[in-house]
Amino acid sequence: AQSVTQLGSHVSVSEGALVLLRCNYSSSVPPYLFWYVQYPNQGLQLLLKYTSAATLVKGINGFEAEFKKSETSFHLTKPSAHMSDAAEYFCAVASGGYQKVTFGTGTKLQVIP
Amino acid sequence: DTGVSQDPRHKITKRGQNVTFRCDPISEHNRLYWYRQTLGQGPEFLTYFQNEAQLEKSRLLSDRFSAERPKGSFSTLEIQRTEQGDSAMYLCASSLTDSGHNEQFFGPGTRLTVL
Numbered sequence: 001a002q003s004v005t006q007l008g009s010h011v012s013v014s015e016g017a018l019v020l021l022r023c024n025y026s027s028s029v030p031p032y033l034f035w036y037v038q039y040p041n042q043g044l045q046l047l048l049k050y051t052s053a054a055t056l057v058k059g060i061n062g063f064e065a066e067f068k069k070s071e072t073s074f075h076l077t078k079p080s081a082h083m084s085d086a087a088e089y090f091c092a093v094a095s096g097g098y099q100k101v102t103f104g105t106g107t108k109l110q111v112i113p
Numbered sequence: 114d115t116g117v118s119q120d121p122r123h124k125i126t127k128r129g130q131n132v133t134f135r136c137d138p139i140s141e142h143n144r145l146y147w148y149r150q151t152l153g154q155g156p157e158f159l160t161y162f163q164n165e166a167q168l169e170k171s172r173l174l175s176d177r178f179s180a181e182r183p184k185g186s187f188s189t190l191e192i193q194r195t196e197q198g199d200s201a202m203y204l205c206a207s208s209l210t211d212s213g214h215n216e217q218f219f220g221p222g223t224r225l226t227v228l
Binding site for chain 2 (some may be wrong): 004009034036041042043044045046047090092100101102103104105106
């Protein structure tokens with residue numbers, strides 16, 4: 001069984017401030033982990049993915065995430081928030097050879113000017 | 114544009130009516146997935162195809178739901194006798210068989226409103 005917990009359904013940051021979105025996962029086998037972003041009325045876009053190579057993963061738009069096995073975490077960060085980062089962010093896990101991806105409930109990021 | 118496309122983007126129907134949605138995956142992708150997303154939730158897996166074979170269906174997929182991918186290319190999702198609880202965004206995604214990274218590319222979704 002696999003699951004994802006995203007802490008905080010809403011996060012507000014000031015423009016230029018650090019963005020930190022939290023994700024903890026549960027998986028019985030080594031996982032693949034993903035962060036997706038969703039803008040209003042649009043589908044999901046992949047930001048970055050962890051596939052057991054480097055534990056620090058860099059993605060698009062200046063985002064990165066660090067896989068910490070001991071903490072079962074995969075938190076998403078960005079050093080400096082832009083207004084265009086305002087969106088909903090989903091952490092997701094896939095494990096084993098199977099293709100089913102389990103998503104978290106999402107975190108809405110608000111960027112305050 | 115060679116991304117995943119879905120049609121229609123929006124559908125409003127009355128309770129009890131049947132609806133059908135279409136998904137066109139990225140052309141070389143052999144895997145296709147359907148998800149349902151309700152307000153305030155992440156996408157929930159409904160079903161998955163590899164080529165034309167439907168390999169798994171979620172318990173969320175009641176008998177009123179049926180999905181097909183007859184030629185291993187586009188897919189349809191039909192909901193019969195719609196209920197108000199079916200109102201949601203229906204997302205389609207596709208991926209290519211590889212070593213297991215399973216990067217799924219999502220379409221823009223079909224938003225269903227059942228009155």
